[in-house]
Each structure stands twice: as C-alpha cells, then as structure tokens.
Amino acid sequence: MKRYYSVLLLAAVIVIIQVLTLITGKAYLLTQLTMSAYYIVVAVGLCMVMGYAGQISLGQAGFFAIGGYTTAFLTTIDFSGKAETGLYRMLDTPGLLITKETLYGDTIIHLTPWISLLAAVLIAAVTAYALGIPILKLKGHYLAMATMGFGIIIYRIVLGSRIFGEADGISNVPSFPVFPGISVSGDFTSRISNYYIAWLLVILGMLLLINLINSRVGRALRSLHGSEEASDAMGVDTSRYKVIVFVIGAVFAAVAGFFMTHYNGGIGPSEAGVAKSVRYVAIVAVGGMANLWGSLIMGLVLNFLSLRGVFGHFDDAVFGIILVFMMMFIPDGFIHTDVIHDIKEMLRPLSMRKKKLKKKQEVSND
Amino acid sequence: MTKPLNTFNSLLQIQKLDKFFGGLHAVNSVSFDVKPGIIKAVIGPNGAGKTTLFNMIAGYYTPGGGQVFFKDILLTGMQPFQVAGKGVFRTFQNLKLSHRLSVMNNILLGRHTRGQAGFLAGMLALKKSRREEKEAEEAVLPILEWLNLLELKDTEVGNLSFGNQRAVELARALAADPAMLLLDEPAAGLNMHETEELAQRIQEIRDQGRTILLVEHDMSLVMEISDEIVVLNFGQKIAEGKPKEIQDNEEVIRIYLGGDDA
Amino acid sequence: MSGEQTLQYIFAGITVGSIYAFVAIGYNIIYNATGIINFAQGEFVMLGGMIAYTFSGFMPLLPAVVLAVLITSAVGSVIESVFIRRMRKTSVLGMIVVTIGISILLREAALYIWDEQIRALRFFTGSEISSVSILGARISPQVLWILGITTIIVAGLFLFFKFTLTGQAMRACSENLRAAKLCGIRTDSMVNLSFMLSAGIGALGGCVVSPLTQTHYAMGTDLAIKGFIVAILGGLGNAIAAVAAGLLLGLIESFSISILPMAYKDVISIIILLIILVVKPSGIFGSRQASSMKDY
Numbered sequence: 050m051k052r053y054y055s056v057l058l059l060a061a062v063i064v065i066i067q068v069l070t071l072i073t074g075k076a077y078l079l080t081q082l083t084m085s086a087y088y089i090v091v092a093v094g095l096c097m098v099m100g101y102a103g104q105i106s107l108g109q110a111g112f113f114a115i116g117g118y119t120t121a122f123l124t125t126i127d128f129s130g131k132a133e134t135g136l137y138r139m140l141d142t143p144g145l146l147i148t149k150e151t152l153y154g155d156t157i158i159h160l161t162p163w164i165s166l167l168a169a170v171l172i173a174a175v176t177a178y179a180l181g182i183p184i185l186k187l188k189g190h191y192l193a194m195a196t197m198g199f200g201i202i203i204y205r206i207v208l209g210s211r212i213f214g215e216a217d218g219i220s221n222v223p224s225f226p227v228f229p230g231i232s233v234s235g236d237f238t239s240r241i242s243n244y245y246i247a248w249l250l251v252i253l254g255m256l257l258l259i260n261l262i263n264s265r266v267g268r269a270l271r272s273l274h275g276s277e278e279a280s281d282a283m284g285v286d287t288s289r290y291k292v293i294v295f296v297i298g299a300v301f302a303a304v305a306g307f308f309m310t311h312y313n314g315g316i317g318p319s320e321a322g323v324a325k326s327v328r329y330v331a332i333v334a335v336g337g338m339a340n341l342w343g344s345l346i347m348g349l350v351l352n353f354l355s356l357r358g359v360f361g362h363f364d365d366a367v368f369g370i371i372l373v374f375m376m377m378f379i380p381d382g383f384i385h386t387d388v389i390h391d392i393k394e395m396l397r398p399l400s401m402r403k404k405k406l407k408k409k410q411e412v413s414n415d
Numbered sequence: 416m417t418k419p420l421n422t423f424n425s426l427l428q429i430q431k432l433d434k435f436f437g438g439l440h441a442v443n444s445v446s447f448d449v450k451p452g453i454i455k456a457v458i459g460p461n462g463a464g465k466t467t468l469f470n471m472i473a474g475y476y477t478p479g480g481g482q483v484f485f486k487d488i489l490l491t492g493m494q495p496f497q498v499a500g501k502g503v504f505r506t507f508q509n510l511k512l513s514h515r516l517s518v519m520n521n522i523l524l525g526r527h528t529r530g531q532a533g534f535l536a537g538m539l540a541l542k543k544s545r546r547e548e549k550e551a552e553e554a555v556l557p558i559l560e561w562l563n564l565l566e567l568k569d570t571e572v573g574n575l576s577f578g579n580q581r582a583v584e585l586a587r588a589l590a591a592d593p594a595m596l597l598l599d600e601p602a603a604g605l606n607m608h609e610t611e612e613l614a615q616r617i618q619e620i621r622d623q624g625r626t627i628l629l630v631e632h633d634m635s636l637v638m639e640i641s642d643e644i645v646v647l648n649f650g651q652k653i654a655e656g657k658p659k660e661i662q663d664n665e666e667v668i669r670i671y672l673g674g675d676d677a
Numbered sequence: 678m679s680g681e682q683t684l685q686y687i688f689a690g691i692t693v694g695s696i697y698a699f700v701a702i703g704y705n706i707i708y709n710a711t712g713i714i715n716f717a718q719g720e721f722v723m724l725g726g727m728i729a730y731t732f733s734g735f736m737p738l739l740p741a742v743v744l745a746v747l748i749t750s751a752v753g754s755v756i757e758s759v760f761i762r763r764m765r766k767t768s769v770l771g772m773i774v775v776t777i778g779i780s781i782l783l784r785e786a787a788l789y790i791w792d793e794q795i796r797a798l799r800f801f802t803g804s805e806i807s808s809v810s811i812l813g814a815r816i817s818p819q820v821l822w823i824l825g826i827t828t829i830i831v832a833g834l835f836l837f838f839k840f841t842l843t844g845q846a847m848r849a850c851s852e853n854l855r856a857a858k859l860c861g862i863r864t865d866s867m868v869n870l871s872f873m874l875s876a877g878i879g880a881l882g883g884c885v886v887s888p889l890t891q892t893h894y895a896m897g898t899d900l901a902i903k904g905f906i907v908a909i910l911g912g913l914g915n916a917i918a919a920v921a922a923g924l925l926l927g928l929i930e931s932f933s934i935s936i937l938p939m940a941y942k943d944v945i946s947i948i949i950l951l952i953i954l955v956v957k958p959s960g961i962f963g964s965r966q967a968s969s970m971k972d973y
Contacts, residue, residue: 105770107777183955189769190714194905195954198947201902209940257538264537264544265530265551268516272524275513282473282507283591284499284528293534323898327777334774339515366785372778376771377763 052259055342056252063248067241078357079244085352086247087309090254092332092348093341094301097258099330100339101267102294103274104185108196109329111203112299114321115173116306118207120165121219121316128158149223162225166307173303174296181292197323204321218317225311233311243312250308251345254301258341261297270294271339324365331368335375426451426626427472427503427595432481434467434650441467443650444481449595449643454617454627456637459647460670465630466508468647469599472628473505474498485595500528502594506584508603508630514573518564519555521572521583525590526551555590562586562616578609589620596620598629602636614640634671638662646670684814686931692889694927695823696722699882700904701911701919702830703875708913709851710871713772717756717780718879719900720787724749725880726892727787730796738801742884746877752783753876757869780897787894798887805888819888826885830878831916847871899943906950 070076095109128146131137140146145164149157184195207213214220224234231242261267269285280287310316319325332351336343351368354360360367425448434442442464449455457465470476472483474495483490490498504525512521530551532544559565562582567575572583581601588596601617602610610633618640621627631637637644637658644661646654654664661667703718725745732741756779764775800807801822808815838844849857850867858864883892903926910922929949930942937945 099770103770105773184951187954190773191954193716193773194714194902194909195951198902198950201899202944202947205940205943209938260540260544261534261538263548264540265527265532265547266534266537268520268523269527271516271520272513275516276511278475278495279507279511279513279587280524280527281475281495282499282505282511283524283587284496284504285524286494286496297534324781327781330774330777362789363785365781366789369778369781369785372774373760373782374778376767376775376778377760 052263053256056255056259059255059345060252063245063252067244076240079240081353081356082349083240083244083247083312084309084356085349086244086251087305087312088329088332088352089251089345089348090305090308091302092329092336092344093251093254093258094298094305095329096333096336096339096341096344097261097270097301098294098298099333100337100341100344101262101274102270102291104291104295105189105193105330106196106295106298107193107323107326107330108198108200108203109298109302110321110323110325111200112173112177112302113306113309113325114203114207114316114318115176115299116169116303117310117316117320118213118219118306119169119172119303120162120225120307121222121310122212123165123168124159124162124223125219125221126159128160129156131158147223147226157223159223162223162307162311166225166304169303169307170300173299177296177299178292181295182288185288185291185295197326200321200323200326204318204323207321208318214317216318218315220315222310222314222316224314225308233308235312235314247308247312250304255341255345262341266290274339327372328368331372331375335371424448424450426486427628428482428484429468429472430482430484432468432471432483433479434464434471434476435479436467440650442471442478442647445647445650445652446481447645447652447655449626449628451626452621452624453642454621454629454640455643455645456641457628457630457645457647458632458634458637462649463647464650465647466599467650469505469597469628469630472498473503473597499591502591503597504588504591504593504595505597506588506599506601508600510580510584512572512580512583512587515571517569518572518575518583519552519559519568522555522559522564522586522590523551525587526554528591529554554592555586558586558589577604578606581605581609581613585616593625595626595628598627598631600630600632602631602633610636681814684812685816686935687928688811688814688816688820690928690931691924692820692823692886692927693930694907694924695827695920696882696886696890696900696923697903697907697926698827698920698923699830699879699886700900701907701923702834702916703879704904704908705911705913705916705919706834706871706875706878708908710847710868711761713761713776714905715872715875716773716776716901717783717897718875718904719897720780720783721749721753721876721879722883722900723787723892723894723897724752724783724876725883726798726887727791727796727883727894728880729884730798730887730892731791733798738799742881745884746880749880749883750873750877753872753874754869756876757872761868761872762865780901784894784897791894793894795891795893796887797889797891798884800888801885817889819885823885823889826881827920830881831920834916843867843870902950903943903946906946906953909950909953 066082067079070078091109091113095106098104098106128137128140137146140160145161146158147161149159151157180199184192184199187195207218208215224232224236226232227246231246232239233243233246262271269280269290272280272283273285273287273290277287306316306320309320332348333344335351336345336347351371355364355367427449429448430446431444432442432446433440433444445464445468457468459465467476471478472490474490474493474497478491481491485501485503488501490501490503493501530547532541532547536544556565559568562585564579564582564586567579572580575583581604585598585601598617602613605613614636617627617629641658644656644658645652646661646664646667648670653670654661654667656664700718700722703721704714707713707715707718728748729741729745732744760775760779764772767775800817800819802818807818809818809821838848846857846862847867847870849860849862850864854864857867907919907922907926910926911918926946926949930946933942933945
C-alpha cells in the first residue's frame with residue numbers, strides 16, 4: 050500500500066490546483082495543464098523504456114502521431130449518405146456510429162472514437178513490436194539513430210500523404226464521449242472535466258508503471274539496464290523484455306496522442322517531428338532517468354511553461370540547454386529518489402537525521 | 416548427436432567442446448564429466464581456455480563443435496537465459512551487478528526463474544504477482560544472513576566494498592536455488608581472509624547438495640576445496656583427477672613451474 | 678526514361694550524395710578518435726553555408742568560404758573543449774543526449790543570428806543558368822566543383838593520416854586511446870583536432886553545395902541521419918568508402934523521386950538504414966572490425 054501514497058498525494062495536488070485556478074479566476078490555465086498531462090503520459094512511458102530498461106528511443110513522437118492520426122483519420126470519415134453500404138450497416142448495427150449536427154445544420158455520421166482508440170493502440174503496439182524485434186538488438190548510438198529514423202519515417206509519411214492532410218494535418222476531429230455526458234474535447238464549457246480526464250489518465254498510467262517497477266518483471270528490466278549479461282545469466286529473456294517494454298512505451302505515447310487529438314480537435318505533422326521526440330528525452334533526462342516522478346514533475350513544469358509561451362523564441366533552445374547541462378552537471382536529475390521519502394526526511398527532527406547519517410557513513414566505511 | 420554416456424553418474428557432461436577464435440584454437444576437444452554434489456575446478460595458465468569453456472557451457476559462446484549435457488538436456492545451442500532456466504547459474508569474474516539498485520534488489524533478480532508473473536500481472540499488481548514478490552523476499556533472507564549482507568540489504572550496490580560486492584554476486588546466483596553453480600574466478604580480488612571465508616562458503620554450498628564447477632587462479636584455494644580438478648593448457652585437457660593426483664602430475668608441475676628446463 | 682534524363686538524375690544524385698559524404702566523413706573522424714557519434718554533425722554543414730553566405734555579401738567568394746571553414750572549425754573546437762571533454766566518463770546514453778542538445782543549441786543559435794529564410798551562396802563559377810554539357814546532359818558547373826572538392830578532401834585526408842605525424846598520432850588514438858597516451862601523444866589535443874577537422878570539412882561541404890541545395894537553419898537533422906546512413910553503409914571507417922556510400926545513397930534517392938512522390942525519398946533511405954543496421958551493421962563497404970562497434 051505504501052507505494053501508492055505518492056499517487057494519493059498527486060491526486061490531492063491535482064484537485065488543489067484546479068480549485069486554486071477557480072478561486073484566482075485563472076481557469077484558462079487548465080488548458081495548458083490538460084495538454085501537459087497528455088505529454089506527461091508520453092514522458093512516463095519513455096521513462097520506463099529509457100530510464101529503467103536503458104533503451105534510448107528518439108521516436109516517441111512517432112508513436113504519439115500514430116495514436117493521433119489513427120483516430121483523426123478514422124473519426125473524420127463521414128458516413129452520411131452512405132447508409133446503403135454494407136460497411137455502414139456493419140458498423141451501425143452494434144451502435145458504433147455517432148450522428149452529429151454541425152454548426153451549419155449538416156448531419157455528420159462518424160465512427161465512435163472507442164473503435165479508433167482500439168485501432169490506435171493496436172497499430173502502435175504492432176508497429177513497436179515489429180520494429181522492436183530487430184532494432185532493440187542494437188545498442189547506444191545505433192539504437193538512437195534507428196529510433197530517430199523511425200520517427201522521421203512517420204513524420205515524412207504524415208507530411209507527404211494527402212489522406213493525412215499533408216502540412217495542414219487533420220482538423221475537425223469530433224469529441225470523444227468517455228462517460229455519458231462527459232467528452233474529451235476542446236469545448237470551452239467542459240474545461241474542468243477535461244482537466245480531470247487528462248490527469249486521471251496520468252494517474253492510471255503512473256499506477257500501472259509503479260506496479261510494474263515493483264514487480265518481478267520491473268526488477269528484471271532495471272537489472273537489464275545495469276548489466277544485460279547478468280540478467281541473461283539469471284534467466285531473464287532480455288531481448289523479449291526489451292521489446293515488450295518498448296511496446297508499452299509506444300502504447301502510452303499512442304494513447305496520449307489519441308486523447309490530445311480529440312482534445313485539440315485535430316493534429317498536425319509537428320507532433321510527429323524529431324524535435325518533439327527530443328523533448329520527451331529531455332524531460333526524462335532532467336527528471337533523473339530512472340525516476341517516474343521526476344519525469345512527471347519535469348514534464349509538467351517544462352510543458353506547462355513551454356505551452357504558456359514563457360520561453361518565447363527560445364522554446365527549443367531551452368530544451369537543448371537542459372539536455373546539455375543536465376548531462377554535464379547533474380546526470381542523476383534534479384529529482385532524486387521518491388518524493389514522499391524526501392518529504393518525510395525533511396520533516397524528521399534534525400537529531401534523528403544526524404543519527405541516520407552517521408549510520409550511513411558507517412555502512413559505507415565498511 | 417551423441418547421447419549422454421552415463422546418465423546416472425554425472426550431472427554435467429562436456430563432450431569434445433571446440434572453439435576457434437580466428438586462427439586460435441582456444442578450446443580443443445575438451446571432454447569431462449561433473450558428478451552431482453561435488454566441487455570440480457578447472458585450472459590452467461592464462462589463456463588456457465578456461466573462461467571460454469565456461470562461456471560455452473553457459474550459452475554465451477556457440478561452440479565450434481561438441482556438446483554440453485545437463486542431466487539429459489542438451490544445453491548446447493541454448494541462449495544463456497535458457498541455460499539458467501534449466502537450473503545452471505553462473506557468477507562473473509568481473510562482477511556484473513546493477514550498481515544503482517539495492518543489495519536486496521540485486522539478489523532478488525536471482526529469483527527470476529522461480530517466478531511466473533509477467534508484464535500484465537506486474538502492471539495490475541495481481542495477487543499472484545504480489546504473493547510471488549513476498550515469497551521471493553522471504554526466500555532470499557536466509558542467504559543474506561548467511562553472507563552477512565542483511566544489514567546492507569537496502570544499500571546501493573555501488574556503495575559496497577569489493578568483498579561485499581563479490582558476496583552479492585554469489586548471493587544472487589544462490590537465490591536462484593541452482594542445481595549447478597558455475598563460479599568464474601570467485602576469489603579474484605579478495606584478500607587472504609576473504610578468500611578463506613569464501614573457501615568455507617563454497618564447501619558449505621556443496622554440502623547443501625549443490626554441484627559446483629569453478630574456474631580459479633588461486634591454487635591453494637583450488638587444492639583445498641576441490642573434489643576433482645581438470646587442468647587445461649593451450650585449450651587442451653592435459654590432466655584430470657583428485658587434487659593429490661594433480662599435485663603429483665609431472666606435466667602439470669612442468670606447466671606451473673613454467674620451466675623448459677624442468 | 679531517356680538517356681539524357683538518366684544522366685540528369687545521376688548528377689542530381691551525385692550532388693546530394695556528396696553532401697551526405699561530407700557529413701559521413703565528419704562522423705568517421707570524430708568516431709575514430711572518440712567512439713562518439715556526434716549528432717551535431719549536420720549543423721556544421723549548415724553553419725558553413727550560413728557563415729559563408731554572410732561574408733560573401735561584402736567580400737569575394739574565396740575568402741568568405743575560407744573564413745566560414747575556419748570559424749566553423751573553431752566552433753567545433755569550442756564544443757569539444759567546453760562540453761565533450763568534461764563528459765569522458767559518461768555513459769553512451771549521456772553522450773547521445775549531450776550531442777543532441779548541442780545540435781539543438783547550434784540550430785537555435787543559427788535561427789537567432791540569421792532567420793528562417795532559405796539562403797543560397799552564389800555559384801562558384803557562372804550563375805544559375807550557366808551549364809556545361811557532359812555526355813549530352815546539361816549540368817551546372819557547380820556539380821564539377823562539388824566533385825573536385827570531394828576528391829581533394831578524400832585525397833587530403835588520406836595523405837594527412839598516412840604521412841603526417843599528427844595524422845598518425847590521431848590514428849593511434851583511434852586504435853587505443855590509453856596506449857596512445859602512454860606513448861606520449863597528447864590525446865586531448867588529438868580529440869580536439871578531430872572535432873575541428875570534422876567541423877571544417879562539414880563547413881566546406883556546406884559551402885560548396887549551398888548554391889544548388891540551399892542552406893536553412895533547420896537542415897541539420899535530416900543531414901545528420903542521412904550522413905549516418907552513409908557512414909554505416911560505408912562501415913564507419915575510411916573516407917573513400919564514405920564517398921562511395923554517399924554517392925550510392927544520393928543516386929538511390931535521386932532515382933526514387935522518379936517513381937515515388939518526393940516526400941517519400943527520406944522514407945526509402947531510412948528503411949535502407951534500418952535494414953543495414955539489422956542485417957549487416959558493419960556496412961556494405963565496411964570491415965568486420967567495425968561491427969564490434971555495435972556496442973556504441
């Protein structure tokens with residue numbers, strides 16, 4: 050149970066922030082907080098791949114785009130006027146089509162996003178699996194280039210294909226009705242519920258990953274980072290584990306891309322760009338690599354500031370500086386160990402802290 | 416494919432293993448058996464092919480020829496993790512530990528083959544997964560205690576002394592509850608006191624009914640604890656027998672005294 | 678496809694192929710000295726083109742190009758001494774992250790100093806419309822310049838590594854850094870020199886192709902991956918293999934345009950990269966020795 054305290058704390062902070070924005074009349078901040086949450090989902094997934102399992106991926110934006118473009122493409126197909134086709138009947142009978150009226154009074158019939166969510170996850174997982182089997186045999190620079198190559202392929206495809214809207218991307222993506230009456234959409238009136246949906250997704254992702262880290266498999270992944278040979282010797286099927294963790298990272302990114310696309314009502318090719326992939330790597334690096342909470346906190350801070358336009362013209366440069374200086378001076382990241390432990394340590398009376406410190410020194414002298 | 420010769424008398428059978436590195440015949444048709452419940456040592460001068468032999472048994476190298484059987488199972492052609500899955504576990508001469516993980520977590524890795532919970536069970540923290548974790552922790556506690564690591568169990572391995580790191584490496588392999596233990600130069604880098612302690616421990620491990628194959632440089636350690644010894648030189652087996660026999664073997668003496676004049 | 682058209686494609690392929698070769702040679706030099714793949718390699722090409730363009734506004738072309746090469750070399754040297762030298766003990770992962778960070782900083786600096794406009798250096802001889810006729814195909818004289826300078830660089834590097842003391846010292850570093858140090862070679866300055874050299878060669882490449890392919894502040898990322906493909910194709914070893922691989926990739930891309938939409942030409946070359954990485958990481962022209970590098 051102890052491992053979930055930090056998650057409870059997170060939930061509390063999420064509520065407090067929402068209340069604060071309400072009181073101070075700054076509810077407009079919720080938009081950036083919501084978007085940051087989706088980017089955090091990508092970051093924590095990458096944290097698992099890169100920080101814990103030690104496999105660099107410079108292609109996370111590609112998976113994000115797979116999620117986003119899959120749903121954008123599928124849910125913007127208009128079925129109105131095609132009621133006689135077999136496909137229509139096949140989809141309509143189990144209730145997979147949604148009928149909507151546009152601002153101009155036209156009727157649009159589109160696929161329910163639940164199906165495109167399924168498709169997004171499947172496509173991302175299968176792609177990651179098929180890609181991961183060969184390329185995760187590579188290490189270091191080779192793996193970095195290969196994943197970056199994958200990212201560029203996705204970028205070029207969405208940029209160069211008419212069906213993905215080329216440079217304009219796909220817009221007019223319908224909202225996603227998650228619960229009855231509550232939809233993921235950029236609708237001004239549902240800002241608060243969208244904020245909570247996004248952060249619920251973060252919490253869900255965190256729970257899954259925290260569990261994973263503390264399990265048999267998680268330990269095997271972390272050992273793989275320490276020494277692949279040793280994990281092999283202890284019976285870990287290292288190549289399979291690397292592929293599966295890569296798939297998990299890809300699915301996290303695709304789910305985030307899916308939600309973000311419905312939230313924004315569209316997606317453009319810049320989401321697939323290498324620069325975005327590099328950002329995710331920067332966030333994980335600055336968060337301390339093997340540190341989910343670090344990725345979460347730095348993901349929130351950096352994305353929020355970036356989305357608010359605080360960095361202005363230097364938006365990308367900030368991420369460059371972070372990459373260089375973090376690795377040079379603080380390779381372990383700002384945020385060390387788990388937050389709860391740090392807070393407890395701070396609250397502990399000084400005398401007790403000294404005692405513990407002394408004990409620690411004895412241990413290291415041993 | 417050759418069938419194992421005498422299933423009942425030996426646990427591990429090495430049959431005519433060969434390995435070439437470029438033009439070098441690193442291991443040249445080496446055969447020997449390891450009977451269950453004994454300590455068998457492989458010795459020989461530097462470059463004799465000891466570690467290469469080890470790596471072939473454990474699945475890290477593919478032999479150029481020959482086979483390794485464990486019980487009745489052909490190990491040759493298996494990946495290292497599959498060899499481990501059969502109950503054969505190894506340690507490394509130059510320690511392979513996760514320095515950023517705690518002692519406990521390093522040792523728990525040894526329990527990997529004893530568990531079943533996969534990714535999904537882990538992510539959802541299913542009961543099975545949690546129960547396994549608890550059982551694993553309980554299983555390694557006696558090992559930690561035996562190797563005097565209990566106090567250090569939450570310390571990061573990178574902060575340990577070299578001697579203790581060696582102990583963690585051994586503990587990790589023991590945590591797997593191995594039928595057969597391959598120890599690659601377990602005394603390398605240890606001082607005299609630590610080496611003596613290690614000798615004691617290795618014998619205790621054997622007395623628990625485990626079979627041990629070790630590669631070692633420290634001759635006095637080998638002579639003290641081994642039940643049987645194989646001597647390699649330039650990739651070839653030149654002698655095999657009890658420590659006393661090896662000590663009296665003229666060819667072995669010649670190699671170790673290193674004299675053309677002997 | 679007519680014969681003349683084929684020739685046009687070939688010359689177009691040579692042009693882009695050469696620029697890839699310049700990047701790949703840069704990778705090779707730094708990789709040999711340090712074991713690092715410098716993700717900022719494409720930015721050197723961009724800097725060379727940009728700086729030369731600026732200087733060419735108020736001086737003849739030759740001094741502008743020379744200045745561009747010298748300044749970019751200095752940038753390479755600064756990068757090595759300020760960042761890379763302090764990072765010697767870092768993991769490969771850390772090194773990748775840092776050179777990516779540097780590439781972003783160079784790109785953003787370029788955006789700040791110049792802007793996002795596409796620039797082109799003026800033609801070394803003649804102009805946009807002048808052409809020479811080779812085997813019936815009309816090509817820009819700049820293509821000849823590119824070929825000539827590529828040849829000079831490859832020959833120069835060969836002579837440098839073979840016959841000069843410094844070149845031999847650099848090679849010693851690449852074979853065994855510690856042994857080189859023990860022999861009294863100042864390995865720090867050799868590593869620094871490798872950054873200067875590869876930055877300078879990148880810059881020169883950036884200048885010579887700028888009239889044809891143009892220069893843009895964000896061109897580095899694409900060049901980085903293309904150059905890497907070429908370096909891998911060539912087996913991350915010698916300059917001649919890099920040039921051969923560069924021309925091969927250039928030709929493949931050039932001809933792919935005739936059958937596939939332009940946007941997919943990168944897709945094809947990256948798929949080639951993935952296939953080679955997986956099937957034969959030592960490269961088509963590479964030695965087996967280079968494949969031991971898989972660890973990086």
